[in-house]
Amino acid sequence: MQFSKYGQTFSKPSSISQLMDDLGDALHSETPVNLLGGGNPARIDQVNAAYFEVYQSLAAEGIDGNAIAAMGNYSNPQGDMPFITTLVEFFNRHYDWQLTAANIALTNGSQNAFFYLFNLFSGSFAHHKTTDAQAEVASNRTVVKSILLPLAPEYIGYSDVQIEGKHFIAIEPTIATVTHDGEAGFFKYTIDFAALENLAALKNGEIGAICCSRPTNPTGNVLTDAEMAHLARIAKQYAIPLIIDNAYGEPFPNIIYPKVTLNWDDNTILCFSLSKIGLPGLRTGIVIAAPEVIAAIAAMNAVVNLAPTRFGAAIAAPLLADDRLQELCDDTIQPFYASKAKKAVALIKAELGDYPVLIHKPEGAIFLWIWFKNLPISTTELYERLKQKATLIVPSEHFYPGLDTTTYPHAHECIRMSIAASDETLAAGIKVIGAVVRALYEV
Numbered sequence: 049m050q051f052s053k054y055g056q057t058f059s060k061p062s063s064i065s066q067l068m069d070d071l072g073d074a075l076h077s078e079t080p081v082n083l084l085g086g087g088n089p090a091r092i093d094q095v096n097a098a099y100f101e102v103y104q105s106l107a108a109e110g111i112d113g114n115a116i117a118a119m120g121n122y123s124n125p126q127g128d129m130p131f132i133t134t135l136v137e138f139f140n141r142h143y144d145w146q147l148t149a150a151n152i153a154l155t156n157g158s159q160n161a162f163f164y165l166f167n168l169f170s171g172s173f174a175h176h177k178t179t180d181a182q183a184e185v186a187s188n189r190t191v192v193k194s195i196l197l198p199l200a201p202e203y204i205g206y207s208d209v210q211i212e213g214k215h216f217i218a219i220e221p222t223i224a225t226v227t228h229d230g231e232a233g234f235f236k237y238t239i240d241f242a243a244l245e246n247l248a249a250l251k252n253g254e255i256g257a258i259c260c261s262r263p264t265n266p267t268g269n270v271l272t273d274a275e276m277a278h279l280a281r282i283a284k285q286y287a288i289p290l291i292i293d294n295a296y297g298e299p300f301p302n303i304i305y306p307k308v309t310l311n312w313d314d315n316t317i318l319c320f321s322l323s324k325i326g327l328p329g330l331r332t333g334i335v336i337a338a339p340e341v342i343a344a345i346a347a348m349n350a351v352v353n354l355a356p357t358r359f360g361a362a363i364a365a366p367l368l369a370d371d372r373l374q375e376l377c378d379d380t381i382q383p384f385y386a387s388k389a390k391k392a393v394a395l396i397k398a399e400l401g402d403y404p405v406l407i408h409k410p411e412g413a414i415f416l417w418i419w420f421k422n423l424p425i426s427t428t429e430l431y432e433r434l435k436q437k438a439t440l441i442v443p444s445e446h447f448y449p450g451l452d453t454t455t456y457p458h459a460h461e462c463i464r465m466s467i468a469a470s471d472e473t474l475a476a477g478i479k480v481i482g483a484v485v486r487a488l489y490e491v
């Protein structure tokens with residue numbers, strides 16, 4: 049059978065499909081696997097109990113209740129309107145953003161939102177020139193625009209979503225060694241603004257949007273308020289949107305430790321997800337943006353999905369309406385991951401503290417990013433060796449959409465390790481990593 053160019057691009061193995069396959073295989077494996085690779089959130093009983101309670105109360109409403117109504121009818125393409133109304137009230141209660149329903153669209157997970165947004169803001173554009181009358185007119189020339197990722201590494205899931213081929217430009221970070229909780233052995237990435245502002249593609253109108261995850265998957269880095277303000281200024285200067293991927297940020301799931309501010313204005317596109325609060329199977333993404341962007345997302349939803357799924361909305365709406373979700377995030381989810389990060393750091397230090405191994409300062413998300421300086425093999429090879437010992441991590445090279453990793457050795461020296469596993473699995477997995485890495489440094 050012959051597939052179109054588009055079909056071939058989307059069906060060939062991609063970074064994300066290989067990772068999901070390995071994870072799926074590991075979940076169904078008969079022998080235990082130390083699963084430190086995936087992006088699944090942890091199972092937190094207290095949080096699941098709250099979801100179960102809503103689920104039961106929906107069931108108790110019987111066949112005339114909201115759950116059956118949500119399952120039995122499509123929403124409009126923008127998404128379940130009662131949930132959108134709840135979200136508008138929630139965000140206006142906690143932030144002074146003065147949103148209306150025209151500022152919010154729902155998607156089938158935020159991955160779905162990134163598919164839309166990156167295809168809206170990158171790829172071929174009609175070239176616009178300004179006439180004497182200051183009216184914008186399109187010429188026959190097309191301009192190919194990219195998504196600018198201001199700090200590599202970035203989320204693996206962005207890499208393959210563009211239907212016209214990969215159009216990303218990423219900037220190598222500035223790396224500084226730092227202390228964490230008073231201890232050495234850590235580093236932190238910051239944005240190299242000199243390189244970013246010198247970028248020819250930015251000056252030539254070949255950037256369609258700037259995007260960053262905050263906290264960042266894979267590193268757990270949190271861009272500072274000053275970095276975010278600087279990015280917002282650049283985005284405005286070049287009349288392009290700033291997309292902020294808030295999958296791990298505040299207010300939900302709030303897996304973020306530094307006290308930073310979340311801002312929104314109509315040049316900002318904020319993406320949220322219900323996945324990392326523990327509901328990835330419900331595939332619910334939330335986009336907050338200017339009405340023009342929301343209308344485009346609704347139109348794309350209509351074509352791709354008819355309408356987004358409504359069950360996540362049914363579960364989350366009552367918990368957002370009375371701020372129970374906020375309490376769960378602040379009092380349970382955030383401390384849970386903070387404690388996991390602490391345990392994982394202690395275990396790595398115990399295994400590899402005497403080796404040239406640095407951990408990115410854990411500032412949020414559900415991963416540690418570990419840098420094996422001058423490791424004699426690439427971390428892709430390390431991944432294979434660890435897999436043979438039933439331990440899964442993700443090697444760093446997949447996290448550099450928009451950067452040529454062949455000329456950037458650092459991109460082959462790190463791994464992403466999930467901290468969402470049980471304490472036993474974390475300890476067993478880190479023991480294996482310790483033994484394999486020590487042997488490599490000792491040859």
Ligand SMILES: Cc1ncc(COP(=O)(O)O)c(C=O)c1O
Nearest residue numbers: 087157158159261265295321323
């Ligand atoms: C940074 C980031 N963005 C987006 C997503 C997509 O999440 P979902 O489609 O489940 O909302 C993930 C999932 O791991 C992520 O880590």
